[in-house]
Amino acid sequence: MxxxxxxxxxxxxxxxxxxxxARGAIxxxxxxxxxxxxxxxxxxxxxxxxxxxxxxxxxxxxxNEKVALEVAAAAANSGLRTFCMMKHVGLNVAxxxxxTLAYVGVTAGMVILTADDPAMFSSQNEQDNRYYAxxxxxxxxxxxxxxxxxxxxxxxxxxxxxxxxxxxxRTTTRINHSNAxxxxxxxxxxxxxxxxxxxxxxxxxxxxxxxxxxxxxLEKMAKAKEISEGCEFNLQEGEGRFxxxxxxxSYHYALDxxxxxxxxxKAKLLRLGFSNPMPEKQIKTFLKGCEKVLxxxxxxxxxxxxxxxxxxxACITIPINGKSENLFSRLYEYDPAMVRxxxxxxxxxxxxxxxxxxxxxxxxxxxxxxNLCSGCSHRATFYEIKKAAEGMDIICPNDIGxxxxxxxxxxxxGDFVICMGSSVSTSCGFSKAxxxxxxxxxxxxxxxxxxxxxLVNAVFNNHNFTLVxxxxxxxxxxxxxxxxGVDMGxxxxxxxxxxxxxxxxxxxxxxHISVIKPFKVKKSIETIKEALAFxxxxxxxxxxxxxxxxxxxxxxxxxxxxxxDRCKDHKDCITTIACPSFYLEDGKVNIDADTCVGCAVCAxxxxxxxxxxLKK
Amino acid sequence: METTRLIIVxxxxxxxxxxxxxxxxxxxxxxxxxxxxxxxxxxxxxxVVESAIVFGDATSSIISDGEADILLGFExxxxxxxxxxCSKNTKVITNTATSPPFTVxxxxxxxxxxxxxxxxxxxxxxSLVAIDAMxxxxxxxxxxxxxxxxxxxxxxxxxxxxxxxxxxxxxxRRTKKSFLDKNIKAFELGFKAAFAYx
Numbered sequence: 025m026x027x028x029x030x031x032x033x034x035x036x037x038x039x040x041x042x043x044x045x046a047r048g049a050i051x052x053x054x055x056x057x058x059x060x061x062x063x064x065x066x067x068x069x070x071x072x073x074x075x076x077x078x079x080x081x082x083x084x085x086x087x088n089e090k091v092a093l094e095v096a097a098a099a100a101n102s103g104l105r106t107f108c109m110m111k112h113v114g115l116n117v118a119x120x121x122x123x124t125l126a127y128v129g130v131t132a133g134m135v136i137l138t139a140d141d142p143a144m145f146s147s148q149n150e151q152d153n154r155y156y157a158x159x160x161x162x163x164x165x166x167x168x169x170x171x172x173x174x175x176x177x178x179x180x181x182x183x184x185x186x187x188x189x190x191x192x193x194r195t196t197t198r199i200n201h202s203n204a205x206x207x208x209x210x211x212x213x214x215x216x217x218x219x220x221x222x223x224x225x226x227x228x229x230x231x232x233x234x235x236x237x238x239x240x241x242l243e244k245m246a247k248a249k250e251i252s253e254g255c256e257f258n259l260q261e262g263e264g265r266f267x268x269x270x271x272x273x274s275y276h277y278a279l280d281x282x283x284x285x286x287x288x289x290k291a292k293l294l295r296l297g298f299s300n301p302m303p304e305k306q307i308k309t310f311l312k313g314c315e316k317v318l319x320x321x322x323x324x325x326x327x328x329x330x331x332x333x334x335x336x337x338a339c340i341t342i343p344i345n346g347k348s349e350n351l352f353s354r355l356y357e358y359d360p361a362m363v364r365x366x367x368x369x370x371x372x373x374x375x376x377x378x379x380x381x382x383x384x385x386x387x388x389x390x391x392x393x394x395n396l397c398s399g400c401s402h403r404a405t406f407y408e409i410k411k412a413a414e415g416m417d418i419i420c421p422n423d424i425g426x427x428x429x430x431x432x433x434x435x436x437x438g439d440f441v442i443c444m445g446s447s448v449s450t451s452c453g454f455s456k457a458x459x460x461x462x463x464x465x466x467x468x469x470x471x472x473x474x475x476x477x478x479l480v481n482a483v484f485n486n487h488n489f490t491l492v493x494x495x496x497x498x499x500x501x502x503x504x505x506x507x508x509g510v511d512m513g514x515x516x517x518x519x520x521x522x523x524x525x526x527x528x529x530x531x532x533x534x535x536h537i538s539v540i541k542p543f544k545v546k547k548s549i550e551t552i553k554e555a556l557a558f559x560x561x562x563x564x565x566x567x568x569x570x571x572x573x574x575x576x577x578x579x580x581x582x583x584x585x586x587x588x589d590r591c592k593d594h595k596d597c598i599t600t601i602a603c604p605s606f607y608l609e610d611g612k613v614n615i616d617a618d619t620c621v622g623c624a625v626c627a628x629x630x631x632x633x634x635x636x637x638l639k640k
Numbered sequence: 641m642e643t644t645r646l647i648i649v650x651x652x653x654x655x656x657x658x659x660x661x662x663x664x665x666x667x668x669x670x671x672x673x674x675x676x677x678x679x680x681x682x683x684x685x686x687x688v689v690e691s692a693i694v695f696g697d698a699t700s701s702i703i704s705d706g707e708a709d710i711l712l713g714f715e716x717x718x719x720x721x722x723x724x725x726c727s728k729n730t731k732v733i734t735n736t737a738t739s740p741p742f743t744v745x746x747x748x749x750x751x752x753x754x755x756x757x758x759x760x761x762x763x764x765x766x767s768l769v770a771i772d773a774m775x776x777x778x779x780x781x782x783x784x785x786x787x788x789x790x791x792x793x794x795x796x797x798x799x800x801x802x803x804x805x806x807x808x809x810x811x812x813r814r815t816k817k818s819f820l821d822k823n824i825k826a827f828e829l830g831f832k833a834a835f836a837y838x
Contacts, residue, residue, distance in 0.1 A: 169675075198677055202677040203660070203676040204675050280698050361707060381724075381726050387750075388750075389749075390748065390751060392742075604686055606745050607740065
């Protein structure tokens with residue numbers, strides 16, 4: 025049985041933050057869950073997906089976050105406890121249903137999780153999604169630790185049912201990807217069949233209805249504010265004239281700073297865990313008696329600006345600071361030493377930071393950037409496109425997935441990346457605005473996510489570019505989740521449909537479609553040349569399963585290659601495709617037989633035919 | 641309880657996260673509070689994987705630059721890269737078997753001499769244990785158990801306060817049954833090698 029389904033209250037277990045969140049949902053009796061995977065949230069849905077196969081929990085991967093949220097909205101309005109999770113930028117995609125779902129509300133508990141990524145460990149921006157709660161009139165909770173994340177999940181469902189409003193649970197990477205001991209609680213019974221009761225004055229948002237609903241939302245938020253006052257998750261600790269207001273992971277950095285600086289007798293701390301709407305009265309009371317107040321929050325000055333406004337209303341004129349040139353930054357994540365140092369400086373405490381060792385005489389260490397894997401079919405496709413487009417003045421919009429790494433040398437295929445699906449639509453713009461040849465790249469999962477509408481636009485407006493769809497049969501980057509083009513039989517599941525990309529592209533009206541097998545280098549290059557020569561929208565579908573995934577399914581049996589004596593040391597293999605299985609020994613190229621999967625692309629490129637299969 | 645801050649650096653695929661889980665389990669057995677944080681976004685694509693493990697009373701789950709009490713490196717150039725996490729009081733344990741990054745093969749950088757890495761680490765930090773964990777792992781029967789060899793070396797230094805028996809118990813709870821014999825052997829080999837190093 026899945027470890028998170030154990031009905032063993034009191035059991036102590038080491039869990040990843042994302043596992044604790046999934047367990048929290050199970051303990052809350054969640055019956056229906058949807059997502060589009062995105063780091064740092066992916067392990068939450070992965071665990072729910074696994075549990076759904078062993079229980080009556082319903083779980084589905086949607087093609088994108090908007091669809092996932094709409095599917096969830098219906099379940100939550102049919103009386104089922106519902107959970108929808110995504111990464112922070114995913115909430116942008118889901119923002120359209122989010123803003124009006126807040127008007128409509130829910131009939132059973134609904135939690136929407138946004139996993140923010142300060143410092144952008146695996147994201148294209150570090151937007152602070154707390155503003156969505158304010159913008160959309162949604163109550164918001166923010167955990168400070170792994171065990172608390174589980175408890176907050178349960179509270180979030182209760183709060184949602186109390187207000188009949190979806191609740192936003194906002195995490196950051198350091199919650200999602202931390203491990204700590206968690207104690208299992210009781211599991212509530214799942215109610216897995218619901219009924220939708222018609223209520224057009226709430227659920228059909230024509231202007232006349234929505235005008236009424238907006239009033240009701242504000243009433244709900246007023247009630248939420250009352251609950252926020254004195255909520256168990258808005259903690260106040262200590263007494264003193266130094267006020268510190270914190271949220272999320274900064275809470276622990278601040279607690280450690282207070283201990284390390286020896287100011288426990290001078291400092292009082294307010295941790296906002298229920299941070300929208302903020303507990304106005306509690307904050308005003310907290311401010312009274314403070315000499316000065318420091319607000320510690322990663323990201324934007326969300327709490328700081330609110331606290332300053334509350335102080336103004338209460339005629340409190342003490343210094344309240346957070347973000348400034350000398351204090352905390354709006355950039356990246358914080359750490360314990362930074363919080364200790366800024367806290368000491370702000371309150372005038374003597375403090376000498378730990379001395380780091382000098383790295384002056386340390387030699388330059390070669391970088392270790394992430395790389396496309398050995399035997400990754402994307403590498404082959406990029407190489408072939410580059411060859412076929414030799415001599416052309418090209419622009420290569422790329423998209424979000426493993427293949428974004430194609431922008432790195434020596435492939436250098438990637439000139440413009442902003443968000444999921446943007447490769448297709450920006451190609452439309454580039455092709456109309458310039459005379460350059462536009463060749464863009466999108467993965468299969470990303471194409472389903474938001475590439476299709478761009479392609480519809482290209483056909484309708486008669487654009488001129490070549491789109492390469494990299495069909496590797498899986499959502500690879502986030503850890504091998506399914507997508508609508510996947511054979512679910514590989515997951516041992518039946519009863520799923522399957523959308524064929526070639527048929528879909530044909531149905532959209534694309535006139536020039538070709539399919540390549542990227543490990544056949546010469547043939548692929550010829551096919552690509554034809555597609556590039558076509559005036560209008562041409563689509564190349566490059567089909568080869570993700571090597572890592574194929575290996576894990578044992579669909580791929582690695583057969584390593586080697587470099588023979590025929591090698592004349594041109595190093596074309598290394599300098600053109602840069603597969604990580606190559607290494608240099610005494611200046612000569614070698615192939616690491618442990619990592620080579622035998623795609624044979626290098627063997628087809630070598631001018632001396634010096635690369636051959638390793639004999640067993 | 642005194643706080644001990646451990647940073648583990650490794651290359652994707654070296655089993656850093658499993659090593660962290662074993663130490664977490666050892667902490668549970670020993671009734672020591674523990675929090676861990678990991679960065680593994682692109683680990684499967686050959687990047688660096690870093691775990692921060694905080695034992696004791698501090699409540700944060702990450703470790704600032706210059707504040708690691710112990711640095712455990714699974715790959716020598718990565719150990720050296722993490723030197724900014726150390727102070728002169730940091731104890732360092734490193735593997736000496738290299739996995740040069742791909743950038744070296746394409747001529748974008750030179751891999752430093754391992755002897756030079758060892759000299760720099762021992763000159764700048766409080767102590768150094770440097771062992772060829774790959775050789776020992778192969779000796780134990782599996783190149784996959786480099787992580788467990790290094791755990792053996794870490795435990796031998798005594799810097800975590802966990803006994804050998806506790807960690808072996810944690811290995812039993814946390815690693816695959818089919819690998820158990822090899823892992824125990826790997827742990828013992830690492831333990832002995834660290835003892836011999838001093």
